[in-house]
Amino acid sequence: MSSHAIEISLLGRTYSIACPVGQEDALRHVAAKLEKQLSTLRARTNNLSREEIAIMAALNISHELLEEQLKNQDYIKQMDERIGLLQSTLENALVERVDKED
Secondary structure, eight states, rough: EEEEEOOOOOOEEEEEEEEEEEEEEEHHHHHHHHHHHHHHHHHTTOOOOOOHHHHHHHHHHHHHHHHHHHHHHHHHHHHHHHHHHHHHHHHHHHHHHHHHHH
């Protein structure tokens, strides 16, 4: 898949980022969300460097990702349990039907 450079701005600096064709809007969306978080952190902490602000944002985003991954794991576990219950119910119904036919 080919890619081309997209320019994004973060904390007043412009970066040229390689982006796969068709993913430009997604990259711009992510960059806008990151810029918002970086700006919020900068406003709350006047004395942090760009690097420190970036590290804080990375930690915040990583925490959000971890929370979502844990939610997904819980959801998958619940769905596996429901599927198991459904399979058991169907198997029992089939066994009962076979027993009634005999």
